Amino acid sequence: MYDAIAHYLTHLIYGYYPYLAGTVFLLGSLLRFDHGQYTWKTGSSQMLSSKNMRLGSNLFHIGIIVIFFGHLVGMLTPHWVYAPFLHAGTKQLVAIVVGGIAGAMCLVGGAMLLYRRIFNPRVRQSSSLMDTLILGLIVLQAGLGMVTIIFSLGHMDGEMMLTLSSWAQSIVFFSGGAADYMQEVSWIYKLHIFIGLTIILLFPFTRLVHVWSAPFGYITRRYQLVRRRG
Numbered sequence: 001m002y003d004a005i006a007h008y009l010t011h012l013i014y015g016y017y018p019y020l021a022g023t024v025f026l027l028g029s030l031l032r033f034d035h036g037q038y039t040w041k042t043g044s045s046q047m048l049s050s051k052n053m054r055l056g057s058n059l060f061h062i063g064i065i066v067i068f069f070g071h072l073v074g075m076l077t078p079h080w081v082y083a084p085f086l087h088a089g090t091k092q093l094v095a096i097v098v099g100g101i102a103g104a105m106c107l108v109g110g111a112m113l114l115y116r117r118i119f120n121p122r123v124r125q126s127s128s129l130m131d132t133l134i135l136g137l138i139v140l141q142a143g144l145g146m147v148t149i150i151f152s153l154g155h156m157d158g159e160m161m162l163t164l165s166s167w168a169q170s171i172v173f174f175s176g177g178a179a180d181y182m183q184e185v186s187w188i189y190k191l192h193i194f195i196g197l198t199i200i201l202l203f204p205f206t207r208l209v210h211v212w213s214a215p216f217g218y219i220t221r222r223y224q225l226v227r228r229r230g
Contacts, residue, residue, distance in 0.1 A: 007183075013194060015179030018171045021201040028204025029212060056116065059109025064138070066102035067145070070095065074161075075168040088158025095161065100149050107142040114139050134206040137199050144192045151188050164189060 074095055082091065114135050117127050152160065163181050170178035182190060203209065 010182055011179040013179075013197075014167065014182040014190070017194075017197055018178075021197045025200045025203050029209055032204050032209060033212070053113075053116070056109045056112030059105045060113055061109070063102045063104070063106030063109060063142070067099065067106060067142075070099055070102065075165050076172060077165075078169065079162060079165065088162055089156050090158075092152060092156060092158040092161045096149050096152055099145065103142055103145045103149070107139065107146060110135065110139040110142055130202070130206050134199065134202055134208060137195060137202070141192065141195045141199060144188065144195060148188055148192055151186055160185070160189070164193075 074091070079088065114132070117123050117132055117135060163185060167178050167181040169175065170181065182193075
């Protein structure tokens with residue numbers, strides 16, 4: 001009975017939930033951009049209180065950007081692409097070192113911002129429940145990521161990383177049978193993935209939507225000339 005329930009939940013969470021989260025993520029972002037232009041912003045609270053804001057924000061954003069692209073490349077790159085010159089165990093070691101540093105930055109910076117949002121009266125008054133909830137989930141996710149490093153140190157052959165990568169690639173490339181890869185995976189990785197999927201699900205309803213509007217245009221746009229009045 002227990003095995004049947006566990007099997008059902010594994011397929012529900014790691015086979016179907018990713019597609020639900022992804023659909024809400026894409027359609028929700030599109031609908032909010034189309035119907036909620038005035039809410040499409042970061043909602044910065046720096047002018048309310050700047051104490052530790054710059055340090056916490058820089059640590060948080062640098063850490064989360066490195067983590068995002070590290071996961072994106074690491075999880076979705078097929079093994080055969082790097083196998084000729086990089087052993088799976090070596091890749092896992094690189095991921096532990098780089099991910100550990102970035103994860104610590106994200107965790108410390110995020111904790112500073114969360115503390116500020118909860119315990120600074122002016123910032124708390126201007127924050128919505130979703131602002132605090134999503135930041136709390138990201139801090140929790142960063143903490144879980146740091147814990148997974150401890151588990152990963154116990155099997156440096158890279159097999160667990162290959163298993164998780166196979167799951168992610170099966171989901172993204174619609175290969176089928178993705179949940180089967182998660183059957184024997186440790187609970188800490190399962191929880192880490194579940195929280196990550198939940199953040200993706202909630203993304204369109206939070207201030208995180210501002211990442212779609214990253215100002216890359218400033219890099220390539222022409223300089224503006226400002227002249228004094230004659």
